Amino acid sequence: MRVKLSLISDSPFCISFNYNHSLQGFIYKALKLGDEEVANRVHNNKKDIKFVFSKPFAHGKKGRDWITDKKKGVFVKSRKFYFLFSTAEPWIFNTFLEGLFKLESITLFGTTFYLEPPKVLKEPNSLSGKPLKVLSPINVFTNNAPNGAKTWDLSPFQPRQSPFENEPMLWKKLILQNLCSKYLFLKGEFYTGELDIKVLDKPDPKSKRFWVKPINGDWIYVRAWELGIMLYGDEEILKITYELGLGMRNSLGFGMLGVM
Template identity: 25%
Template sequence: MRIRLKLKTVEEQLIDYNYNADLNNLIYEVVKDADEQMAEKLFGEGILIGDKPAKPYTFSRLLFDNYKATHKGLIVKGEGEWLISTPVDELAETLINGLIGRYQIKVGKNKFTVERHQMLKDPEMPEEMSCFMLAPVVTSVFRPDGREVFCHPLQSEFYDLLRSDLIFKVKQIYGEVFDPADIQFTIIDPEKFELERAANLIHYKGKNIKGYLFKFKMTGPEKVLKIAFSWGLGSFNYQGFGMIDFLR
């Protein structure tokens, strides 16, 4: 399920590009306001899903209609929105309860009016999803020398990691295992795809995380598509990476 916050700022505001940690801290505050015990678990080892702890949520970037990218940060004004997504109904309900009476959110030094918030039910999954990213998708591997290397969408390894991650999440939520060969990804308009333009480097609590924003098609079993939509693709979902939406 998803929660959408409709935001507004009358004055122009300059937002630092590296605001993911601020948004994650805000989620902690919201959950804590509704259920302190859940907040401590969620932002500790994680809440128990099946027989393993997990942090089953992701969130979008701040999405404003009126924005300008500068070397100092993102200048925004007017109306915007922010989305949080989770496959766990109890967590979604806790988030909604924690947002009651919250008419303003703070992101770093910036403050935004919350005009309204609402719960969005997950749509029915089509056989093939045409999607875009609401937050960069990240995959990484550790090489034998201990280095963490971020993969990119022109490498087959990128998609192998997306598949294995989805299979792990689906097993945790549904207790079922699917064949990786049944999950396929295709870049939309590959002739227009530019790797450097798609790349996003985010600094998160002392670590540089490299992800990618691009449009793609995805096919797979319904439960796999549901988890991709509600939990996100790839790694670092709870740090604000991997959230997707349908192209409309």
């Protein structure tokens, strides 16, 4: 279940590169307006599989309607941006929509926005073997790095100073394990079918860094990747990937996928 949210302001504004916390706060505010009990459950229960959201997309054409300032963020002259929200849980999705209809305005990035009518999006019929793009960067991490690091954000490519002999292999292994865990949580049974992931050459892979704040946690610096991928497996498990995101820290705004 996926919805497109378009927001418009009365004046130009700047979208921070560290947008995650602002958009996550917007989502929880809408959930609270929809049903405070549901919002508290989603917010406080770390074991619940929740949702994923995309990065913000400025409306219009680059150069004419928006430009990127390498230090500050994306300056939007068109006064409008959109992002996507997705979940596999109907009770979360319905509560979120109910809250949106009660939300007259919202302040993000120091600017007041007005919400246009939400647009529920149709899901693709099939995903296996199709080129997919990331709508928010993919994050995969481990707490068992051999160099003693408390948390190590993994790369789909081999970094020069990696503490792992084959970091891309571990990146792939943990992504597939995480997806199988989501399947088990939602379906109540182990996934036994084939499952694989391939990193594509196009679009050009890019490493991004973000300051994010987990629930009831401190601010952390996170590395994630924008790239193209292909997934291979049963459509049922790939649908879960589409709805909940690929990789980790999905409810912080990482791992949303779209069809190229």
